Amino acid sequence: MTKSVEFKRSNGAKVKVTDIPMLPEQHSKYFFVQLRLQCLFKNLYEDNQTISEVSFRTYLKQRIKWKDYVLIYEESMLKNNA
Numbered sequence: 001m002t003k004s005v006e007f008k009r010s011n012g013a014k015v016k017v018t019d020i021p022m023l024p025e026q027h028s029k030y031f032f033v034q035l036r037l038q039c040l041f042k043n044l045y046e047d048n049q050t051i052s053e054v055s056f057r058t059y060l061k062q063r064i065k066w067k068d069y070v071l072i073y074e075e076s077m078l079k080n081n082a
Contacts, residue, residue: 004016009045015044036063
């Protein structure tokens with residue numbers, strides 16, 4: 001399950017960050033994801049580019065090891081396509 005967040009930059013432009021994973025606090029990568037998310041927010045807030053939507057999933061895929069990415073975005077297989 002993922003969520004999205006929308007905020008205004010320092011220049012007043014709106015930015016939407018999508019595909020943020022909902023991890024329980026007991027998850028082994030919870031702190032890691034929170035730290036990366038704060039870094040992304042800080043960079044977007046101070047940046048003056050015209051980007052209006054950013055995928056956190058893509059951001060993580062480019063910056064972390066694949067095995068960590070899979071742990072964060074693991075999707076349970078649905079039985080009988082339910």
